[in-house]
Amino acid sequence: MTLPGPLAPWYDFRDLSNAVERLLSWLNDIGPDWLVYVVSALIGGTAIFLFVAATAVANIWVERRVVARIQVRRGPNRAGPWGLLQPIADMTKLMQKEALLPRAGDPVVFLLAPILAFGPALLVWGVFPFGEGMTFVDLNVGVLYIIAVTSVTTIVLFMAGWSSNNKYSLLGAMRVIAMLLSYEIPLVLALLGVVLFAGTMSLSGIVAWQQDMRIWLFLVQPLAFAIYFICATAEINRTPTDIAEAESEIVAGYHTEYSGIQFGLFYAVELVNAMAVASIAATLFFGGWWLFGLDRWIPGWIIFIGKIYFIYFLLIWLRGTLPRLRIDQLMAFAWKFLLPLALVNLMLGALEVLLWLEYDLSAGLVLPLFSVVNLSLTVLLIVGWMRLMAFRFQQLPSRARLVHDIPVVAPGAPAGGAA
């Protein structure tokens, strides 16, 4: 907790911590020491919980309308003007349904799984810098914390699938474990590239580095962003990698047997996870709350939320457009394509940082050079690696062959071949 400063008035909402710090300094004067800690924890926790709940509710509407537009239709427009009350209708419907419990399943694990799934989705929001000084807990191992918390999801989804006592859920659970484990490794390596340049694992420190160097880490580490985006899509089970809950194959995968508010929790977790992934990308790669000095007029947290929604729109776009991959193709993609690229990215990044520090070059010269080099290498590596590993399909014809007349063998001649 930082000590109060005398600078900004409490109503300066560009930095919400102004108001909070006035309150806390007043409490510090009048009460015992532990009261300040408790009140600050309560305020921060409640604020984050309310924010997460609000975005979960709003995203139901956003997702359905945007996907509908991609599908040449309107989306929900009955419940309220422009369908704005649709999320409330959905939540009410889910809450009043009977939450079934399979008789032969494991009831304790079954009931715990949705609650535990919501845990990581909520916990990860504690370390994001919503603005300058507006971080709930400014851990100096923020990136490590994020990775650790999001990997709890794997075992929770397996709990959900196993305790349902249903073969579809079992198939979904097995796929979840295989996929989530495989995609964590390139994800971590991609994030390591970012940490390498910024020199710190603290999220607000990374944003501060981007602010100091006046460059987005997306430009310096484009390959890391690409790998991170794909791995994160796989981690949150979204199309094209939603094999674990593939509706057309295994009905609903690990959450087949869930109904009522338990299913509502899984659905909300999926939306909140998408926002969390988007906000990690926004913080680490796109500068978080900093937008080339625009945060003097527009509050930083509004810029941050805008960036989150932009990346969330990319996720929805992928969902609406692409078919899904098969599990063995996904595994091959993670291990054979993404992992080598992530390693190469790490080595290149390390080399660049080493050169920069060793020869003590100025940042203004070096960083644009690195951006250009990295961007071109990204394109080259992705295209080249793809060509090397590519399927032979690109050589096969992709249009049918046209035949005008049926080949009929004359009655006297011998028939030949298979057809």
Place this chain on the structure above:
Amino acid sequence: MTKLIPGSETAAGIRAAVPDAELEEAADWVVVDAPHLVAVATFLRDDPAFDCRYPTAITAVDRLDHFELVYHLSSLQRNHMVILKTRILDHEAPEAPSVVPIWYGAHPQEREIYDLMGIRFSGHPFLKRLFLWEGFPGHPLRKDFLTLPSGHKPGLAHFPKE
């Protein structure tokens, strides 16, 4: 146009290859007796002039005192069709040889005939009822299934304005 090979031509070809098959010729089809069905069918499939490797339809008709199995066989390369028939004379517990070893396409069609008409096919690898469940009483497509007492038929006796 697909040529429908006349019964006389088919019968001539069959007599040359399977001499002891008892044949009955009609204008469009040939009736063969049940014991020689597999031999005749194998001949029709393997002979280069007939080349009936594509079983178009296999069905059965209940003729009240016997069953009649009808095989429509085609050749895609020669674009002609041969109609082969067999009579199963036992109406209570009919049995027929299966042509599944000859044409794999007979597999669901013979199961359907077993299910709805009750003809058992000997040599069929998986003879189970297809549409109805095991234990369904009777075979629905037989003419004596669901007869009303005293032989009445449901529906109008004759049509108005006829």
Place this chain on the structure above:
Amino acid sequence: MPELRTEPLVVNFGPQHPSTHGVFRMRVVLDGERVVDVEMVMGYLHRSMEKLAEERTYTQNIPFTDRMDYLSAMTGNLAYCLAVEKLAGIEVPERAQYLRVIFSELQRIANHGMAIGIFMNDCGAWQTPVMYMLREREKILDLFEMTCGARLTTNYMRIGGVSFDIPEEFMPQATALVEELPDRIAEYEGLLLENEILQARARDTGILPADLAIASSVSGPVLRSTGIAWDIRKADPYCVYDRMDFDIPVGYQGDNYDRLLVRMEEMRQSVRIIRQALEQLPPGPFKTDIPLALRPPVGEAYARIESPKGELGFYLVSDGGPTPYRFHVRSPSLLNLTPLKEMTVGQTVADLVITLGSIDINLGEVDR
């Protein structure tokens, strides 16, 4: 160290499932994700149409044929009417034959649009291709509604012709649709066929060898995707198909991607046929008069057409009465399912689902 007991997993892709295309059940024995055995259980939609048809007159049986393959009702009607006309020796006027061709080909476009869309649905593209393809299907169904009053179970063909003549607003709307369709089909081809994910899913999966296809009496786009050029419209032309100039698309190795290619190209060829038929449509009567309770002479007839699913044939036996003695449907969907086990053994569950989708079955026709 105790021996680990392993047993294969028997999963029921039951009658209620988002992508079994109707009430179709498969008992699949899995080893992890690999399919070891597939047993098909059908009959959940068995309505005993063959038995019911023996109690109704020939004209009264026409609505049954709508409800068998309910997604392509026009072609079902047509096959039955051709069989009765062959049995009774009835001549059909030329205008009726052209109208039959136009509506069959419109139905083919509608059916293939739906089939490709649902196949992409099974592949995982959340309803986006279906929504695009349903736009054209809606226009075709509007044409059906303006002519015969129904969108899905059209009951349009009659013995001896068609039931209604086309209204005045049909020709301009049909011509506009035919002008617009080739661009749309090119758009769908460009969006779907080059997609790497679709190619990775659909190529080399669900392969059907050509000789197994012939021995299993597979027909329609499934047979053509294996490389065999066979189309009833060319081999055994009915109505006025012998006056139309069109090509038939043929695939290469019988995998799911080839079936997709064949269906996409067939839509384009259907547009060609409709354009020619609309130009050549002669004036005249659209139906010959037949008695109310038609009594064909004693005999039998088998007539077949190329429906969007395959070769649809009707085998009718008449005993001289007003109702058929035997009414048998040679159902393409049932026979196309024959090699399902051979097509999917050794592949994963995901491939099983899209292979079933690419065969394009219709349970009304499988079960009758």
